Amino acid sequence: MIQFRVFNAKGKEVKTIDPISVFPYLSQKLSGQNPFGELKEGYRVKAAFNLGKSIRLEKNQYVTDVIANKMAVSMEIGLISLAISLILGVFFGVIQARFKDRLPDHIGTGYTVVVNAVPRLVIYTIIMIAGATFFSLPMRYDATAANPGLTKVLPIICLSIGSTAGYMLWTRRYMVDELNKDYIRLAKLKGLSDRKVMFRHVLKNAFVPLAQYLPYSILLTVGGSLLVEKFFAVPGMGPELTMAISRYDLPLVQGIVLLYATMGILGVFLGDLLMTLIDPRIKLTGKGDVR
Structure with a gap:
């Protein structure tokens, strides 16, 4: 339209x-x-x-306006949680790889297993109760509260937990793979310290596979999180699609699906482009085994 x-x-x-x-x-x-x-x-x-007007859920409001309002809330919480999970996940993943098969590695592996094994609703409930009991944090999101920043703490923590475990797992895996390669052994034989080897060579090469999904993860924050936003009553993009489907709001459904499809395609393209910037050996086009 x-x-x-x-x-x-x-x-x-x-x-x-x-x-x-x-x-x-x-x-x-x-x-x-x-x-x-x-x-x-x-x-x-x-x-x-223009994508028309919402006919049921946000009656008589333009779909683009509805998406823009919801997107702003989801992006604010999503980008903060993504930054936290990326920093913590990569940092602890490096620690696990550095102390492989020792206590820090066992603790990190246990954290990853627990986060992936326990249902998310159970984890969110524990975090909500602990945050409200011990730190007096609000249990629901409220932009009109006297201190709205406090109402965002628990949703951000819950969003960060799963992503942190994922970044820890993959950072450790890629770094362990790199540590077993010949050029790392050669660097150590030349007298380079473990710190220089880990950060100058291992982490740089291990981060290349992670970089492919980083733009997609950033764009995905626009879509919000269905479970977290529903659990903490965050008025973001997460629950909007399911609510629009349940109310048969066709223009709003079309607009949100179009947004998700665009973000998915753009995220994959930007991820490949970022990999070429980090590693010059990777090409978007070429012959043979070159990507």
């Missing part, structure tokens, strides 16, 4: 024309007709992409 807005000679919006489909608009233009009727002298029309 295309929405048209009419502006006067001073640049002030004077009228908004209801969205019309692209093909009827183009057919009228090609046939020499004016889709807007007669406009006063000096008036001009600007076109804007």
Whole structure:
């Protein structure tokens, strides 16, 4: 759908024309007709992409406006939790690889196993009760509270837990693989310290596979988390799609699905592009085994 807005000679919006489909608009233009009727002298029309109006869930609101409002909330919480989980996950993954088969590695492995084995709702409930009992943190998200930042703490922690375990697991795996390669043995024989070997060589090469999914993870924060946002009553993108489907709000469903599809395609492309920037040996196009 295309929405048209009419502006006067001073640049002030004077009228908004209801969205019309692209093909009827183009057919009228090609046939020499004016889709807007007669406009006063000096008036001009600007076109804007539009997905129509919500018919049930957010009645009479434009789908683009609904998505923009929900997206802002999900991105704020999602990006903070992603930054926390990336920093902690990579850091503890390096510690696990550095002390492989020792106490720090066993503790990190136990954490990863517990997070992946225990149902998320159980973990979220424990975190919510512990946060409210011992730290007096609010149990529900509330943007109108006296201190709204405190209401975001528990959702951010819950969002970070699973991602942190994932980054720890994969960082350890890739770093252990790199530590067994010949160039690492050669670097150690040349007298390089363990710290230089770990951070200058091992971590740099081990981070390449992780970098492929980093842009996708960042874009995925726009979509929000269904379970966490529903659990803590966060008015984000997470529950919006399921609620729109249950209410048969077709324009809103189409808009959200289109957004998810676009983010998925863009995330994969940006991930491949980031890998080429980190590792010059990787090419987007080429012959043979080159990617």
